[in-house]
Each structure stands twice: as C-alpha cells, then as structure tokens.
Amino acid sequence: MSNGTATFWVTIAAICAASGALHGILFYDGPSPIGIIYGTCIGVLVIAYERGVFLAGYSRRLRRLPSLAYLAAAEISMVVVILVAMALTGVVFWAFGTVHKTLLEAVTPKLHTTLFAVAASALIVTGLRVRDLIGSETFTNLILGRYHRPVSEERIFLFLDLVGSTAYAERHGDLAAQELLKAVFAAIAQPVRRYRGQIDDYVGDQVIVSWPIARGLDEARCVACVFAIRRSLAADRDQWIARFGLLPELRAALHGGSVVTAEVGVDRHKIAYFGDVMNATARLESLCRETGRPVLISDAVLARLPALPAGIDAEPLGSHRLRGRSETMVVHALAETAARETAGGRATAEAGLRRPVPGGTARPAMLGAKPAA
Template identity: 75%
Template sequence: MSNGTATFWIIIAAVSASFGALHGFLFADGPNLAGILYGTCIGLLTIAYQRGVFLAGYSERLRRLPTPAYVVAAEISLVVLIVAGMALTGLLLWTLGIVEKPLTDAVTPKLSTIPFALVMSAVIVSVLRVRDLIGGETFLNLILGRYHRPVREDRVFLFLDLAGSTAYADRHGDLAAQELLKAVFSAIAEPVRRYRGQVDDYVGDQVIISWPLARGIAEARCVACVFAIRRALDGDRAWWLARFGLVPELRAALHGGSVVTAEVGVDRHKIAYFGDVMNATARLEGLCRETRKAVLISEAVLARLSRLPDGIEAEPLGAYHLRGRRETMAVHALADRRRPRRVGASVEVEAGRQVAGRGYAALRG
C-alpha cells in the first residue's frame, strides 16, 4: 500500500473519520456529520503533508535542522497546518450549509480540539512510520499474526545488488557510499510498489524483494519490475552523474519456489524466509559476476511465465553448479533490447563519470 494508491487514502479517510466521531463522543453530545467531516479533512490534510504530497521541500529543510530545533519547528508547523485545515473545512461546511452557525464561528477552531487533533495525528503518523520501516505487507501480517506459526508457501524472490559499491566507498568514504545506497533504494521503491512486490530486507548494498508466486508471475510482474528499476535509473542519468559521478548498475537474480515463512524475534519481530530457494537466489545473484550478465533468471521461474514483457529477451546460458547445491540449475540471462547494452562502465559512462566526478570533487572542495 503506497502513498499513491486509492486504497491508502481511503483507509486514511476512514480512520480520520472515526477519530472525528470519537471527538463527538468525548467532547459533544455524540458523533455528527460535521464532526466526522472535520476529522476526515484534517486527517487527510495532515497525512498528505507528512507524506510529502505538498510542502515537501519545506519538510526536507526542517529535517536538516538539529534535533531539538526540528522537534519544535515540526510541532509548530503541524499546529499551524491543523488550524488552517480546520478553518478551511469550516468554510467548506458553512458554504455547503452543513453547519448552521455564523461564518466566524465555523472557521474559528476550538482550542480544545487542537490538542485532540495533534494526538490523533501523532497516532496515525506513528503507525504509518512503523509500517514504512518494516513494509506494508509485513506490518499487516504481523498485526494479523499470519506467521506466528511457520507456514510453507511459494514465492518469487528478486535479489538486487549494487555493483561497485565497495570501490565507491573506498574512493569517497562510507558516508558518501551510504548516501548513494539511500538514493538507489529510494529509486527502487516506486517500481516495486507499481509491480506489487514487497521489499523484505536490506543487507548491505543488497535488496531482497519478493512476491507470492501467483502474483509475481502474473503478467510477468517480477521481470517487469527489474527492468522498470533499470529504466528508472537510466532515465535520471544526468542527475546520478552530477550527484555521484556514476549511474548505478544493479545485478539482479530471479528465482522462486517453496519456502518456510515464519515470524521470528523477541524484542524486534520480523518475518523471515527459510529454505534452499533463498540460498539458491543469493548464489544466482553471485553468478552475475561470473557470466558478466546483469539480470539472471532461473528456469524454474522463467518456465512459469506465459510471456516476457515487451522488449525483454531471454538467453539460455546452460546449467550451472551453484555453490552449496548438489543439483545444477538451468539459468537464463534477461536483457532489454531497447536499452543500450552496458557491461560494467562503458566508454560513454566512464567519460561522464570523469566529467561529473571533477565537478563533484569541486563541490566537495
């Protein structure tokens, strides 16, 4: 569930409306239409602000402040937003004739309502923050207790690894490398949401993404997701070169099958996957280096796809013995024939790196 889905905003609206009804129970004669609409509008406005739908630049500048200053500024901003939202909502309801009171009363917030709105907004934001930290599906599964007992299920896994991240850290330092990883992980998020995958874990410079098998192979979503990510990175080539002196190259491996899924942990819970599929996918991603192919897919997944996305072609590479496995795995390389082929750093990219690298070094002083 992402910021852009209708489901997300419907849920936020419903929760906000329920808080509006709760306010009526606590501070009035009971819930009424005006209170519910006030709650809905204030909740939607607050979450839209928190999620960067508007005033995103302002929010980003606030985050750069020292923590004490940020906390104060963020709270003041939220109060101003809530007051403005109440006034606008009151104006709307007065215009529509839903509230029968003078205009000045309709647009003037009650002092008792502001603390309630702040608390309720904090509750929603906190829940969303936890959801964002562990992933939407993982959060829902933990709430529902779906994996309290281990279950066996079929899933497709995509392992993505940032090529050259260690060398970049050696040249520019760990902090700069972390900024690069943060930017790459951010760029990955939208295509993963679009193709209904879920990010299960970040391990160093590697991202683990998965789908329930039926969802991942339907319309070849797992494959389409890989190349949507690669196209997204290529589409912002100028920005990457200017900011980091390189265009990120990802190695990708797709494999799937039966795994055991379970909720693990005591103080910190997470949903983990166990089985040979996980080990095999990791080994398959490592095979990208040996074969000098950017995207590899196992025969087990490729055979289940009714067709590949337009422009994507599969090249059989034969059977490989992967470390830690007795059986061989039939492997195919995937390539987008509409995308210029690049293995490592091409002359064009390397030249861009040198130019952008000089500019980046000048910026660093």
C-alpha cells in the same frame, strides 16, 4: 498500498472518519455526520502534508536541522497545519450554511477538539512511519498476525546488488557511499510498488524483493520490475553522473519456490523467510559476476511465466553448480532486445547489455521472441 494509490487515501479517509466519529462519542451525545466529515477533512489534509503532497520543500528543509531542533519544528508545524485545516474546514461548513455559527465561531476550534485532533494525528502519523520503516505489506501482516505461526508458501525472490559500492566507498568515504545507496534504494522503491512487489530487507548494498508466487508470475511482474528499475536509473543518467560521478549498475537474480514464512523477534519483530530458495537466490546473484550478465533468472521461475514482457528475451546459459550447493540449477540470462538478427534467428541486444551465448536462443514461447530458424 503506496502513498499515491487510491486505496491508500481511501483507507486514510476511513481512519480519519472513524476518529471524527470517536470525537463525537467522547465529547458529545454520539457521532454525527458533520463530525465525521469534519474529522475526515482535517485528517486527510494533515496526512497530505505529512506525506509531502504540499509543502514538500519545507519538510525537506526541516529534516536538515539538528535532531532536537527538527523534532521541535516538526511538532510545531504539525500543530499549525492542524489549526489551519480546522479553520479551512470550518469556513467551508459556514459557507454552505451547514453549521449555525458566526464565521469567527466556525474558524475558532475548541481546546478539547484541538487536543483530540493533535493526538489522533500523532497516532496516525506514527503508524504510517512504522509502516514505512518495515514495509506496508509486512506491517499489515504483523497487525493481522498472519505469520504468528510459521506458514509454508511459494514466493518469488529478486536479489538486487549495487555493483562497485565497496570501491566507491574506498574512493569517496562511507558517508558518500551511504548517500549513493540511499538514492539508489529510493529509485528502486517506486518500480517495486508499481509491480506490486514487497521490499523485504536491505542487506548492505543489497535489496531483497519478493512476491507471492501468483502475483509475481501474473503479467510477468517480477521480470517487468527488474527492467523498470534499470530503465528508471538509465533515464536519470545525467543526474546520477552530476551528483555521484557514475550511473549505478545493478546485478539482479530471480528465483522462487517454497519457503517457510514466520514472524520472528522479541523486542523487534519482523517477517523472515526460511528455506533453500533464499540461499539459492543469493548464489544465483553471485553467478552474475561469473557470467558477466546483469540479470539472471532460474528455470524454476522462467518455466512458470506465461510470457515474458515485450522486448525482453531469455537466453539459456545451461546448468550451473552454484557455490555451496551440490545440485545444479538451469539458468537463463534476461536482456532487453534492441535488434534481432534475421540470419540464424539469433536475438541480439545493444552492446554492453547482452552478449549472445553460442548456440543459445530465446524461448519461442515467450512474448517478443521468435522461433529459431
């Protein structure tokens, strides 16, 4: 449930409506339609400000202040936004004749109502920031207690690793490398949300994304997500080069299977995954270096996909013995197809994106692939 979805804003409106009803219960004879609408309007406007729907530039400037100054300015700004939202809502009610007050009375909030609005907004904003910190799906699972007891489930995992981050840190320093990682992680987030993935963890310069097996396989979301991320980075090539002097490159590995999912931790809780699938996906990502291919997928996932997204081909690389594992894994390289040779039916792509494997052909059952001649 990302900030831009209708579901997010419907949920926020429902929570704000509930706070309006609670205000009526606490301070009046009970909830009223006007109080509920009043609470909804004020709450949605306040959250829209907090989420950067308006005055986003102002919020970014506040974040550049020293910590204590930022906290003070942020709190004062939030109170001002609440007062303005209350005044605007009062004007609307007065204009439609919904309340029997003068205009001055309609725009002047009562002290207890202001304090309640500030407290309710603070609780909602805090909840949203915790949700942002640990991820929306993880936050929901923790609230519902879904993984209080370990659960065995099937998931698809995507390991993304930023190429050359260590060398970049050596040349430009750790602070500059952190800025690069922050920008790359931000660019990854939107495609992951779009394809309904879940960012589970950041480990150094690596991002771990996962899907429940059915969701990841449906419409080949797990594969589409990888190439949406790559296209997103490439589309902003000039900005990346101007800011960091390079276009970020990512190695990606897709694998899946049965894992045990559990809530762990005492002082700090998180959802963790246990099982061989996690180690195998990490080893598969390392295989990208050895094969020179930026995107690898295990046969365990590829064989279960109904079709690959249009314009994506899979080339078999055969069985590989991954480091630290006794069993071999059948591996395929994924790449976007720029052109296709007619002679021999071998798929080719633009230079640097994909190199054909001798004797290898894309699976004819996949969307966008043709049978080998």
